[in-house]
Amino acid sequence: MSKINFYLLEYAFSYIVRHKSKNIFIVTVFTLLVALLSSLFFVTSSVTHDLKERIAYKSDIFIQNYKAGMPAAINTKLLDRLLEIEGVTGGKVEVKGDYYFRAKDSNFYLYGVDAFEDQEDPLIAKLLQKYDLDDSEMLVSDNVQKIMSQAYYKEYFNFIKPDGSLQKVNIKDSFDVGERVELKNLVLLSKDTLRKIFGYRADEGSDITLSVANKNELEFISSKIRLMLPNAKVISKDELEQSYEKLFDYDNGVFLSLFIIAIFTFFIIIYDKANGLSSEEKREIGILKAIGWCVEDVLHAKFYEAALLSFFSFTLGFMIAFVYVFVLKAPLLGAIFTHENMLNIHDFTLGVHIDFSYILLIFLLSVPVYIAATLIPSWRVATLDADEVMR
Amino acid sequence: MSLSKLLFLVLIVSANLFAYPNYSHSLKVKKIYPMGEKIFKKRCSQVDVAAYSSYDALLSAIQKSTKCGSLKTAYQEALALYLWDHKSVKKRETNYPSLDVDHKEKCPICGMFLYKYPRWVAMIEYKDGKKYYFDGLKDMFKYYFLHPKGIENFFSRDYYTQETIPLKSAYLVLGSNVYGPMGNELIPFKDKKSAEQFLFDHKGRSIIRFKDVTKATVHKLDE
Numbered sequence: 221m222s223k224i225n226f227y228l229l230e231y232a233f234s235y236i237v238r239h240k241s242k243n244i245f246i247v248t249v250f251t252l253l254v255a256l257l258s259s260l261f262f263v264t265s266s267v268t269h270d271l272k273e274r275i276a277y278k279s280d281i282f283i284q285n286y287k288a289g290m291p292a293a294i295n296t297k298l299l300d301r302l303l304e305i306e307g308v309t310g311g312k313v314e315v316k317g318d319y320y321f322r323a324k325d326s327n328f329y330l331y332g333v334d335a336f337e338d339q340e341d342p343l344i345a346k347l348l349q350k351y352d353l354d355d356s357e358m359l360v361s362d363n364v365q366k367i368m369s370q371a372y373y374k375e376y377f378n379f380i381k382p383d384g385s386l387q388k389v390n391i392k393d394s395f396d397v398g399e400r401v402e403l404k405n406l407v408l409l410s411k412d413t414l415r416k417i418f419g420y421r422a423d424e425g426s427d428i429t430l431s432v433a434n435k436n437e438l439e440f441i442s443s444k445i446r447l448m449l450p451n452a453k454v455i456s457k458d459e460l461e462q463s464y465e466k467l468f469d470y471d472n473g474v475f476l477s478l479f480i481i482a483i484f485t486f487f488i489i490i491y492d493k494a495n496g497l498s499s500e501e502k503r504e505i506g507i508l509k510a511i512g513w514c515v516e517d518v519l520h521a522k523f524y525e526a527a528l529l530s531f532f533s534f535t536l537g538f539m540i541a542f543v544y545v546f547v548l549k550a551p552l553l554g555a556i557f558t559h560e561n562m563l564n565i566h567d568f569t570l571g572v573h574i575d576f577s578y579i580l581l582i583f584l585l586s587v588p589v590y591i592a593a594t595l596i597p598s599w600r601v602a603t604l605d606a607d608e609v610m611r
Numbered sequence: 612m613s614l615s616k617l618l619f620l621v622l623i624v625s626a627n628l629f630a631y632p633n634y635s636h637s638l639k640v641k642k643i644y645p646m647g648e649k650i651f652k653k654r655c656s657q658v659d660v661a662a663y664s665s666y667d668a669l670l671s672a673i674q675k676s677t678k679c680g681s682l683k684t685a686y687q688e689a690l691a692l693y694l695w696d697h698k699s700v701k702k703r704e705t706n707y708p709s710l711d712v713d714h715k716e717k718c719p720i721c722g723m724f725l726y727k728y729p730r731w732v733a734m735i736e737y738k739d740g741k742k743y744y745f746d747g748l749k750d751m752f753k754y755y756f757l758h759p760k761g762i763e764n765f766f767s768r769d770y771y772t773q774e775t776i777p778l779k780s781a782y783l784v785l786g787s788n789v790y791g792p793m794g795n796e797l798i799p800f801k802d803k804k805s806a807e808q809f810l811f812d813h814k815g816r817s818i819i820r821f822k823d824v825t826k827a828t829v830h831k832l833d834e
Binding site for chain 2: 338
């Protein structure tokens with residue numbers, strides 16, 4: 221078994237070509253199955269990778285004030301009280317929110333920054349290193365700049381405040397968000413200016429974020445804060461991670477049902493194949509035996525045949541899935557994960573992040589199974605006498 | 612209101628205007644100093660603190676100076692507080708060794724890999740420069756009782772802030788419901804206030820100092 225027997229390989233190949241219609245059918249089904257499953261795995265692994273990265277940039281504890289079931293402004297004085305908690309190593313009041321620009325029917329994500337505060341997000345931190353923003357200036361993403369310039373705002377933009385008056389802010393520069401599509405509508409401006417735009421008082425912000433050095437304490441500290449602020453919503457990084465995982469792990473309902481259906485279809489085909497060979501195939505094996513092939517040779521040839529077919533289909537399916545997900549960005553299928561959902565996540569780049577353990581799973585579930593399903597019935601026939609088979 | 616009363620009031624108000632503000636220690640450490648440090652490094656690195664005799668003088672100099680550009684009042688105060696508090700006591704740089712361990716490092720007592728539990732790393736530094744790392748104070752003390760000679764210093768991480776602290780001056784909490792990789796642990800804190808808070812939060816039994824730790828205390832943790 222150490223060397224590949226090229227004569228048998230050639231025979232196996234010509235066998236595949238001879239039974240064209242049957243084998244084309246098998247290749248098609250096999251390929252589609254592998255393509256479907258691996259594109260699902262590609263989408264999930266890429267999306268979870270994206271989400272993990274997004275969580276990594278989030279602060280450890282996020283506190284939002286609620287009023288009448290809606291997020292409300294939070295008092296900045298609260299931060300001083302929260303910083304007194306042992307274990308909290310830093311924190312800041314955030315001023316941020318969405319601004320709806322009616323003329324172009326688009327939402328800008330306005331984020332207030334303070335040059336002398338720590339930024340968790342590397343993109344924002346880098347921008348603040350590069351630019352010195354004053355109160356009348358803002359930095360906008362390329363996408364926002366495009367939208368603004370379509371509305372003829374090239375040098376500045378007029379934000380409409382809650383009382384109907386205008387707040388003019390100059391556009392200092394635009395930046396590229398790169399892979400971070402969730403920030404494609406980001407606008408950075410000083411906290412004080414943003415407070416004016418959103419109608420917050422000077423001692424108000426939209427939420428408070430805290431950092432905790434020892435992650436063991438995260439849960440304890442968040443429960444402490446919950447006791448302290450019964451009306452507020454307190455979300456720790458751990459909980460965020462859990463809720464994301466719940467949504468995107470592979471035991472996700474949609475995924476699992478698709479997976480089960482696909483696997484069952486495959487096994488039905490396999491069962492059908494394993495259940496018996498056609499009389500034509502039986503006769504062929506009989507002839508081979510009659511001209512002097514031993515059982516081993518027959519099985520060898522059959523093994524090559526099955527391996528050729530299944531490897532070819534697997535690779536083809538894998539490549540189709542790759543192109544479908546990472547080049548075409550998974551039209552239709554991707555929507556399962558990126559559609560409106562409870563976490564309010566819409567945009568994904570679908571970067572190439574493949575979890576190879578899943579690919580191995582698909583491989584092991586398909587290729588060896590198929591090879592076995594080809595070998596076993598042939599073996600059963602090949603052990604019989606040639607005359608018995610051909611009779 | 613008589614003139615003298617008014618004068619008195621003005622005096623108090625003006626005195627309070629520049630007085631050293633009354634913020635709590637944790638607020639200063641967690642919010643004001645980091646901000647002050649950033650302002651200092653970004654805008655005002657030329658300010659020489661030694662030239663000022665009082666906090667008031669420093670603050671008013673910062674307010675008047677044009678070198679730092681226009682700073683908001685909160686920033687001015689943060690900068691002044693940072694500079695003032697870090698000048699008087701030379702604590703701007705306390706260089707303790709880093710406790711980051713590589714993937715090969717094992718605990719000499721239990722043989723466990725340390726990189727998996729970076730929060731619990733403790734270290735003994737010997738006078739000849741050798742450094743031994745442990746996965747918790749318990750194992751460190753066991754080693755220390757076996758090899759007590761020629762030791763330069765002991766280090767571990769403060770449980771809350773995760774910064775390196777010398778253990779000789781630390782407060783150690785016994786009997787809490789927080790477990791390290793080796794079970795019951797002595798949990799180190801830089802200051803007494805956080806140790807007391809931890810004792811209360813995590814149902815600790817007692818707070819002891821480094822010199823009070825005996826063989827019996829350590830072995831009792833394993834029971």
